[in-house]
Amino acid sequence: MQSKYISISSPSPHVLLLELNRKPVNAFNTEFWKEYGRTFDTLSTHHDDIRAVILSSAFPKIFSAGLDFQGLNQLGGKDLLIDPARRALLTRALILDVQHAITAPERCPFPVIAAVHGGVVGLGIDIISACDVRYAASDAKFSIKALDMGLAADAGTLAHLLKITGNHSLARELAYTSRMFSSDDALTLGLVSRVVEGGREAVVGVALQLAREIALKSPIAVSGTKHLLLHARDHSVAENLEYTATWNSAAVQSKDLHEAVNAGMTKSKEAIKFLPLKPKL
Amino acid sequence: MQSKYISISSPSPHVLLLELNRKPVNAFNTEFWKEYGRTFDTLSTHHDDIRAVILSSAFPKIFSAGLDFQGLNQLGGKDLLIDPARRALLTRALILDVQHAITAPERCPFPVIAAVHGGVVGLGIDIISACDVRYAASDAKFSIKALDMGLAADAGTLAHLLKITGNHSLARELAYTSRMFSSDDALTLGLVSRVVEGGREAVVGVALQLAREIALKSPIAVSGTKHLLLHARDHSVAENLEYTATWNSAAVQSKDLHEAVNAGMTKSKEAIKFLPLKPKL
Amino acid sequence: MQSKYISISSPSPHVLLLELNRKPVNAFNTEFWKEYGRTFDTLSTHHDDIRAVILSSAFPKIFSAGLDFQGLNQLGGKDLLIDPARRALLTRALILDVQHAITAPERCPFPVIAAVHGGVVGLGIDIISACDVRYAASDAKFSIKALDMGLAADAGTLAHLLKITGNHSLARELAYTSRMFSSDDALTLGLVSRVVEGGREAVVGVALQLAREIALKSPIAVSGTKHLLLHARDHSVAENLEYTATWNSAAVQSKDLHEAVNAGMTKSKEAIKFLPLKPKL
Amino acid sequence: MQSKYISISSPSPHVLLLELNRKPVNAFNTEFWKEYGRTFDTLSTHHDDIRAVILSSAFPKIFSAGLDFQGLNQLGGKDLLIDPARRALLTRALILDVQHAITAPERCPFPVIAAVHGGVVGLGIDIISACDVRYAASDAKFSIKALDMGLAADAGTLAHLLKITGNHSLARELAYTSRMFSSDDALTLGLVSRVVEGGREAVVGVALQLAREIALKSPIAVSGTKHLLLHARDHSVAENLEYTATWNSAAVQSKDLHEAVNAGMTKSKEAIKFLPLKPKL
């Protein structure tokens, strides 16, 4: 897999590290966000034995500076000015495309861990909001930038923020001001689950430990857990319980269950060789 | 704008301070809650350049003691006793009216910041639950009073509480006991986002800083952010993303975006003169 | 009421203490989870003056070790292997049955307080997730065990976890790893609302204080509050407000309201004798 | 009750006849649609013993020609052109106002019967779609006019059409072409439930028979039936069943039930004198 703006490596079996890598500050132009979405969708579909992905930045001081202005220029062509309704349709289609790319990690069957450090700004918040787990280096600084651009954020921050955190008052305050907030503020809000003392290396290191732990589990069980948690987020308890029963009616027929149960009894769980989620034929 | 039980002042451009002001403890009789709703609805509809509102109390020791008993007497007329079904219809209509008044801040296009101090009791919790941001003075004391009155709270506390906070166990415990809790408890629960050392003056001062910060932003962007956050609270992520794209297809055609982007480049954002949200014709 | 695996006592008027009591570690076989659901459903339907229930374990070192392997054996009969679709239907029906039993506390008209201590593993987490309030002894240790068994949890943990807590990143991390976490972690996550220094006796003691406080309130008001909070969890604010108005249109006709208001005025609330929720005819 | 554009008479006890009456073709300018909504809302709130309303037109040849062009002019002020986003907010608020007025019959506690004749065009279809029952004279002609104006209908036709009828293919065809269709087509589609041979007098006469029949019933039962049907339209069967149980828990305590049951036994149902829905105190 080749990628222009995203460095991909495998620091451990079944684990990938994706580093955003567009100089100088990981600003997202059209090419970059399309590549971002395509990368995750390709991993979801074609790679058969990834069990966890870490998302980080190649630049210690900045995770992402957000949307590149070029993204907006697309909307400003002179000819479009001839009709606000047609311009709205084009804009709407563009926003849907950006959203689809940025929420690609949700479509992955494996957990995506955002290991952030340095500046996390604007689209950077959209990006980490669509990941499963968020760890921050103590040097990280966050800002929901959109308001300073005269915009309501539209690639996921507003959709996710009130759900993934535990204090609407603080979440709205940060959304209404676009002010910078620290890793500790992010932890208080519930936006991240862990602050790691240090910078890029430190947070990626801790994320890697988590990824390795996940990689030892049955991929059937992990992908089901992710799928059902996302369903639970968006449905009532009763609706989710019934869906879970339907989902698991196939999933518990997996041989992974028997292997895991046996391993649990013999305490040798690291030795289990689970089948890939999508075995090659 | 004249108001009998609510003092209105403008401590800063585009910012209003509303102080609940019915002696001696801001108990809400029918006239008061109707005026409360009407005040916010009038601000939403007829005033064209408000960008943030602070809600506080004129009395340092008490934000609000909750519903006045007169509100209940209305339901107890002798003649109504002749038929429980008709009495239920009348009661239902009355509750819907109270709810409509108390949730008026949600219908405002600008953020409403509750700056609470002293006692916040019963309907007082309903009131702040429907605001955008909640700050508490360190002297504030809270109680979901309804249960002590033999009632389930019905003007918004139960509707909002589990959503705006981050610990259902604590939220339910407070709802089932009506016990008093402190500002620090409120912060732990996620009911408020900040505890300000001191009393009324201190918390209103800090709320004013936040209001001023919001007042510098594009009113198109702030009102869109509020609208989309409220939509996100009540819809799935997928549903909200599509709605957001539709909403922004018109909103990003605003000139505010270009002005804000330019200001961002020249670092002079305080000097931007955004148009009012509802320009006078 | 007789029960094989659950000890039932009444430490205080209107309060029951239920202790899980299947040696050695409260592992749930089919008989046990059926009895668990039936016990709560019986309390809901036939007992007319219970106002709060505490759920704990008879064994200081372990609240519950989760599902007994026998539960899984049911699914593995040789004859079932003849058709995966029929096997799926049977499995689905079994999961729905387990879910129905484990969520029985939600169907009770009174609050259920989980007072946990020692190990809380697998189905143990499902069980406490469906309770109203969760208190933990400082010696409690938690693990969403399912993943180690090659399974996605399906009796309520995934359905409840993101809703009842305030940090999706942490909740997912715990779900993806099945790692042990402490009482303090549970408090940070928002899974419990209080950590009580000590073990079984300490946490049950504090839960008992809460239960007594609840038992002083009007059962009409407490059961309405529980019903409306559960509705609020699963519906939009607007939908819940209208439902609340409909519900309360009958509930406020209760005499409890007048008695509670009068008691509030005379400060003698402990002396109120509320009618049972389901008076005997 | 005075009304400029709507003639109000009472052809039978508890029954009102409302006739749209703005010359020459019942085109709706701003004043007219506001009055339309206000009239129904006033009837809902302040009149205590109306049990059925018939909606018709004062002009035999035309029920309504739809929106008056003046309604659109409001949106075209020169000053508004300065910002498409602000213009969109103003337009949105205007559409919401029109929708709120046109759907007023849904908020009435009594059934509203549209007795249509002659041309029923554009907003005319929105209007009848929000009524409970639709009867058409054989001379009636219908057109969802909006598309011919370069618009998607937005005051209720699109919201209601697929739900209230039984053939999506036909409904969409009529929406995509704005073509005229006859009373018989309307019956086939399911838009009306009866075609009455003749014109205005004939259809109003038959509607009056229906209104009189409804007026004999308990107003508690009729208003409950309407409320629950509207709820059923917009919710799942399970959700509606639970809501119905909650609603009826108060409604079946009505004395009307006993009176109706007794009357049923003595076959004298026309003689029952039910209390008004909102008895005067």
Add this chain to the structure above:
Amino acid sequence: MQSKYISISSPSPHVLLLELNRKPVNAFNTEFWKEYGRTFDTLSTHHDDIRAVILSSAFPKIFSAGLDFQGLNQLGGKDLLIDPARRALLTRALILDVQHAITAPERCPFPVIAAVHGGVVGLGIDIISACDVRYAASDAKFSIKALDMGLAADAGTLAHLLKITGNHSLARELAYTSRMFSSDDALTLGLVSRVVEGGREAVVGVALQLAREIALKSPIAVSGTKHLLLHARDHSVAENLEYTATWNSAAVQSKDLHEAVNAGMTKSKEAIKFLPLKPKL
């Protein structure tokens, strides 16, 4: 299976005929509706090879006269009058119980065909609304009786009526008047799919042909179709499509598919011996 008020026979392999049989007019007292629900739930759970059920009446002139007055008497005990709120809770629980019994056919994994004749009144309409298919003899007469009793129907008629038919105007008209309507009216409304000339024998005969046709199909496919249609009724198209994919991911692993495909090729489909839905172990 023994039943006091329901005659059960098997006119054809895999097909049951259930005849309501409480003299003289199939009025439903408490015992009868409890037995009705229990009968269907028992068939669903314990009988492993039923593929279609026909529901009819033992009395040619009457399908059902609806609720017996005794059902209401339960709600009128003198002692209950002491508190309207407690009375409401008891009433609500009773209505939920009736609903649960009457909707039991929805929980069956096989289609239930209502073959109605003679009078179908009140609860009779609730009953057939929860069946899969409705056939009427030409002598059938229908009335949504509830309104004549001073009640809004609450055991399913209002929940189902607007969904299962194709003309809201007609459906509401019939609900608001409780007037008698004929088999032909029921066909026009869409309440039944076929009118069979004659009476009880004729309609049961035609229903039996349908049942036999269904009994030839794979029970995995038929029960899946029913389950997915009920899901589709209550969910959006997108939500249902995803659920369908999840459901079928197990169902298409059935051997029935291969047997049916092979039989399709050899034109011998009547000879397929599908496994029971719940094979005995």
Add this chain to the structure above:
Amino acid sequence: MQSKYISISSPSPHVLLLELNRKPVNAFNTEFWKEYGRTFDTLSTHHDDIRAVILSSAFPKIFSAGLDFQGLNQLGGKDLLIDPARRALLTRALILDVQHAITAPERCPFPVIAAVHGGVVGLGIDIISACDVRYAASDAKFSIKALDMGLAADAGTLAHLLKITGNHSLARELAYTSRMFSSDDALTLGLVSRVVEGGREAVVGVALQLAREIALKSPIAVSGTKHLLLHARDHSVAENLEYTATWNSAAVQSKDLHEAVNAGMTKSKEAIKFLPLKPKL
């Protein structure tokens, strides 16, 4: 645009005719359904001035025979048998892909008219269910084939059928039997809106008249109408009204509205030259 199995022509300005064209009976193998979806998605995205599409078959005697058996073979690879859970995931992904292709007409901004003739079987019903308008030649014959294959239909028939028609009893009967039904039955059910005497030529001719009529309208208005109708199908009336107001807040700013209004006044609507929906830049 080249296509292997779909013939594309333009019988009239802004109108396309798509003819399914895989010999001998339009059975859908993997290549065909992928091409089907891709064709519509390409038309939606890249072609800027299509205003209506007619879908028909190149073979007079058969519209489509449904899914080709090869589609199923994909699921039966020997290696997959090693684990039912992994096999379920693969199957689920395949079904989602088929669904996505078959529902492609819903994603088009223009109406798609199915003009069917001859046999319409299995996947053929899924296909026409996702179109906007359905016309049938009098020689058409329909069968929801899935059940005869031992399957519940999963590419849209079950999701759409109860919504787009007006008689659940009939719809379920056809789904449970897979029996053949005629054009007239389809009209009664509400599955088609018109039966055209004759065969392929006749029905395509009438569909073409409809397409031409649609092609005269503003593409902004037609695409908005389609978008809002689809939203209305899947949301409550209240939810749809608010969405419609948001959508139209941009759409009514279109110049099409003014052109259409002017044309309406001068009766020359055929002469309006609306801009393409997606003007080339």
